[in-house]
Amino acid sequence: MVKVVRIFLILVATLWYTTSHLNSNTTVPIWKPPIIENNVALTDDYFNLFEFDKAKYTPEDIECLAKNIYFEAGVESTAGKLAVANVTINRTVQERFPNTICEVVQEGIHYYNTQKKNYYPVKNRCQFSWYCDGKADEPRQGRVWTAAKGLAVKVLTQSYEQSLIDITDGATHYHANWMKKFPRWSKEKIVVTSIDNHIFYRSKL
Numbered sequence: 001m002v003k004v005v006r007i008f009l010i011l012v013a014t015l016w017y018t019t020s021h022l023n024s025n026t027t028v029p030i031w032k033p034p035i036i037e038n039n040v041a042l043t044d045d046y047f048n049l050f051e052f053d054k055a056k057y058t059p060e061d062i063e064c065l066a067k068n069i070y071f072e073a074g075v076e077s078t079a080g081k082l083a084v085a086n087v088t089i090n091r092t093v094q095e096r097f098p099n100t101i102c103e104v105v106q107e108g109i110h111y112y113n114t115q116k117k118n119y120y121p122v123k124n125r126c127q128f129s130w131y132c133d134g135k136a137d138e139p140r141q142g143r144v145w146t147a148a149k150g151l152a153v154k155v156l157t158q159s160y161e162q163s164l165i166d167i168t169d170g171a172t173h174y175h176a177n178w179m180k181k182f183p184r185w186s187k188e189k190i191v192v193t194s195i196d197n198h199i200f201y202r203s204k205l
Contacts, residue, residue, distance in 0.1 A: 061101035062152050065089075068105045070139050070148035071130035073196065079167060080196035081148065085155045086168045087200065094172055101156075108132055168192055171200035 068088050073080040091097040091104045098104050108126025110119040126132035139145040155164065168174075169192045175183055177199050189201035 058102075062149075062156055064102040064105045065156060066145075066149040066152035067130075067137065067139060068128060069151055070145055071137075072128060073198070074144045074148060076196040076198075078151070080198065081151050082155070083168050083171070083174070083193075083195045083198065083200060085151065086164075086166045087171050087174055089155070089164070090166070090168070090170055090172050097172070106131060167195075168200045168202075170202045172203065173201040174198040 065085060065088055069081045069084050073084045088101060088104055092099050092101060098107055105128060106121070106126070108131065109122040111122055112119050121132035123132055123134050131137065139148070171192050173185065173189060175186065176197055177194060178197065186199075186201060188204070190204055191199060192202050193200050
């Protein structure tokens with residue numbers, strides 16, 4: 001009897017693991033952007049429903065999102081951190097960007113180091129400046145890093161049980177508001193909001 005119960009528990013555990021969203025290499029859009037026509041959003045839902053049975057992500061994606069939050073908005077408000085997370089996720093559903101969190105965060109030109117036998121980003125040639133600024137990418141252990149990890153987990157896991165609020169209204173770009181000269185791409189996009197130290201944009205089409 002004990003042997004039967006043990007086998008049953010093993011089967012249940014195996015079934016749970018193989019169907020869990022944490023055990024998948026397949027990534028598909030987890031947020032659907034609003035329908036836009038003539039630069040006007042036709043949908044005004046603040047809640048964008050997830051595809052509960054299709055959306056997949058990995059523990060590595062949580063780590064990548066946490067680092068992006070930490071380095072881009074670690075000292076900002078919760079809204080500032082969430083906005084960076086929204087932009088990161090929004091990019092995964094745009095055709096011109098990679099479709100996983102880590103690929104979005106690490107997008108940029110890389111070179112191969114023959115001595116270290118690994119690829120490294122070319123300095124100042126990536127999407128998020130912290131990833132290719134030549135500095136170490138290991139967060140300092142403490143309250144800020146803990147908060148970033150906690151928010152990343154909430155965004156990518158708890159949102160499957162409710163709906164993720166995109167406070168940027170579909171933004172895919174942002175830059176610091178203290179810049180003396182704004183990026184050239186900012187003229188080709190629409191400003192949707194300004195939160196803490198960043199101005200957020202979405203495409204016109």
